[in-house]
Amino acid sequence: MPNVIDTPISFDYPQQDASGATCIAQAWAKTPPHLDGAPKAAVIERIKQLLVEKDAALVAHYYVDGDIQDLAMATGGYVADSLEMARFGKNHSAKNLIVAGVRFMGETAKILSPEKRIFMPDLDATCSLDLGCPADEFAAFRAKHPDRVVVVYANTSAAVKAQADWMVTSSCALAIVHQLKLEGKKILWAPDRHLGRYIQEQTGADMLLWNGACIVHDEFRAEELATLKAKHPNAMVLVHPESPQAVVDLADVVGSTSAMIKAVVEGSAAEYIVATDNGILHRMRQLAPHKKLIEAPTAGNSATCKSCAHCPWMAMNGLQGILDCLEKHSGEILVPEPTRSEALACIERMLAFTQNHPDLLAKAQHGFVKNIGAA
Template identity: 65%
Template sequence: MEHVIEVEVEQPACTTRHAWARVPDEPSPAERQALKARIAELLRARDAVLVAHYYVHPDLQDLAEATGGLVSDSLEMARFGRDHPARTLVVAGVRFMGETAKILSPDKTVLMPDLDATCSLDIGCPPDDFAAFRAEHPDRTVVVYANTSAAVKAQADWVVTSSCALDIVGALRDAGHRILWAPDKHLGGYIQRETGADMVLWRGSCVVHDEFKAFELEALRREYPEAKVLVHPESPAAVVAQADVVGSTSQILQAAANLPARVFIVATDSGLMHQLRQRHPDKLFLEAPTAGNGATCKSCAHCPWMAMNGLRGVLEVLETGLNEIHVAPELIPRARLPIERMLAFTAARKRGEPPGALVPGLGAV
């Protein structure tokens, strides 16, 4: 197995206090119904479509599905928006998702309920610092996670999601590539362990997944010995080691449908529980425990920036056109290239074709 180099990188402090303070109040049942009706009306009038991440409020997930939009992960949201005929995309999620949608749909208007809704992985990987990190390792192929800014994606050779990272890094390893990875240290470590790739890791983490704790998970498993454990690979290695299935949000949803079990312990953002419980009302889904009062960041297994998205915010941007996402025009083609490379790779794999020339050095075998 090749070695992994872990590099400590000075990162800005990540506080969630401001984000939690910006979480909108829950509307009353009557206001909720009125908001949904008005938003649906404006989506039609503005030639707009709502795309929502699995981690946002159930109201937004339900509304996206009810109005012909989509609930999915970040790349599927962007790809859906690119292929949809609507001229305006309303992205309920965090800022890098809006940027990715704009990168793939530069001629469309992309709006977000709150432009301050961001991601600890994104803000923990500043573009200038990342450029300096790359300069220290000029011989490595740069692979970045989707949870990064457009300016970081523009510096990458490949963009990956948690559902395709293993396949892509494995193919790069087979072709003799040495990898520079950013920003999530847990996902990067998982990929390195599984593929044996030679990797240098940026030391970022997700404030939600980083708080899952192995000791508390072991205790919950003893309480529910029949439970299957589903873990997102942004979680610490000791939590991943206890998983029956390690995978992305969509892979966790698939496992819940396919595994012959009635009880599941789920280690990812609690926003996914809405889809899991909605799709499988006969099954019991338990949130994996976090560090509770001992947490370094009060996550409660839910992203505070995702929680900033609400019905009132969606209505406001549809009424006013505020909170439009802009990406510097010179960044768009550079950031789109590694995304399109990933999409071509995953499409080839889905068709059962070898990646061939998509991975330099791998050849057609």
Template identity: 65%
Template structure:
């Protein structure tokens, strides 16, 4: 077994401890909530700033982003929106790697985040030095990393992919006869390996949200709701994926809700996505896939603890102060930009999600 497979296991206890300790913003009274929202709207205009939020953050933040001319999307489209929008400051409501991706694609803009400690188990479980050493041990392989990684890991890899385009890019590499190193999500990597037949070495990382879904409990819920379609994000374990009617990225799952004739859905991804699903199909019913059952710990309970660190008050404070700016060493940023741009160019040329980014 390759040495790097031990890395996430050594980090797992620390990652889970950090997740359990992630602070949640204090609830606000209705009066205080309205006061803070008005402050944010004023500051956005004063600071020439725009909000870009992920599907997994709390509903009120998604609504505020769109109400003020911002955008709600997956991590790559968040960064692409920043490239298209004229605002000089981007406020990324999500987790750290999303802010870094926005900065990689928008170096001339100031990128702020409500809390720089909002991290991701996949990012934390793939340290750049360990990933670099693993790649160096396998120089004959093309490295492909998921977007849920640091700028330093993106700078070391050949390709960055998302859950929207990972299948197509790996299939393309296989057709060219390339062998692959995949990091960091083992479940997504295994799904892509199974679908493409590519020769892949898989890093042993996982998302603490998606890994909590349990196939045994999901089967029971399906039996109780036989007419519900099962929607699963491919970061989930294989046994959960095998029960799915639709497997796909956040955008793909929302599209499935919009286009399906079903009136009920069991959803195996972060339940923050329910806001957009309800917008897409307001008369349909949505059930969270179970995170309990044999082996379950419910450390996340289907909602990322780091996404939950984003709140109205720390959003207002960062706009006021200008703190929590994403800064990336320029050499790392340029190297990371090349691997991201390679993905964007492929997506453009093959008509996939995501278009060309501006070059610099």
């Protein structure tokens, strides 16, 4: 029998209410069955067979297990950040999509492709940013600021997206906010406060920020990162903008997952300190095998884990879960109307912007991804 931890592991995250007050709430995650050797090989081969038989495609985020990433690539699927995952799912001809990531990614795929059946290896795989921005509290907060354009990060529920004017991802957020600022718009931003602050600083936009955070990126520590930089003075430091300001200030490259990968592949440095979920290292090593990758610290020397940067909900994606999607039709994502239709507009607006205004995207992101250019 495969090993599985049935006892949930709890995690703290910030949650804001309609008044703007923030408390610490608690969520849980669990570990999927672990497969190895012959059982693992058998499951992978069965998945490959069923993907063809069921007219299904597998799309995976950079943060999920490397075996799942490799399986997606080997079967004509896709490994990408959330923006490219959304595009791929919309444009692929498969009738069924399996989304290996967290719940908002599956919901986004369903919103864009209502005619497709969307499945996830574990429907309980969520996100602290999503959890920390409840739809009812966000609606009450938004109602207090009717003069503001509502811009929400992709890491939100379909019910929150249904209330938004724009959805953005980390690879296009700065460009879109920059354009809105040029149009004289005032912005209500949710949910990540670190990304919001960074964009506000870069663009000078009038932004009211929801108080949310990613439990992974919020744990990076500037003091420990500075110490690590001193030990590797020639290393390029790559930081995701969901990280605290003091960490971002130490970066050579600040950008999305795709921007970080681009920096490693195209950069001239031999060493890279990476401050994001360590799941991304799998793809980085494949694309730049001769470069040294160093995980940025999330804790001090006395901690049991010097760098623990891995999303517990991304880790809930397992091979057995993918097989269950195909064999049992488990984990299907459903987004009811009118929520789906109402959420569709803000996503399509983002996709149209990124497709139709590459000049604005590049201009706005100058400085966002240092030494690289547009993400």
